[in-house]
Amino acid sequence: MMAPLRRMLDLSVGRLLDAGYLKKWSVLGVVIGVVAGLGAVVFVHAIRLCSWVFLELIGGYVPPSSVGEGDVPGTGFARPWAVPLAVGLGGLLSGILVTRFAPEAEGHGTDAAI
Numbered sequence: 529m530m531a532p533l534r535r536m537l538d539l540s541v542g543r544l545l546d547a548g549y550l551k552k553w554s555v556l557g558v559v560i561g562v563v564a565g566l567g568a569v570v571f572v573h574a575i576r577l578c579s580w581v582f583l584e585l586i587g588g589y590v591p592p593s594s595v596g597e598g599d600v601p602g603t604g605f606a607r608p609w610a611v612p613l614a615v616g617l618g619g620l621l622s623g624i625l626v627t628r629f630a631p632e633a634e635g636h637g638t639d640a641a642i
Contacts, residue, residue: 582614
């Protein structure tokens, strides 16, 4: 099963490398655009998921939404003691992600950039 797929991929890449300048960069531009768009969609859904887990499940807080999104009125924190827990878990998760996948992003933030 993998051999026909591999052969088709090799033929497609070979054809793309032999294509003219405009065609090659047009195809690469479309592929890069699709991948970037999918990455943005995944990022937005990840933010929504984290907001739901940390705010609604742990903190018991439903943030208000705009009228165009259904106009859900906000609520107060049902579990105020869980707010530091949610913040701590978010910080722990972001720290793990930075040290594991982006160690070059580690540091003092804007102070180091200035």
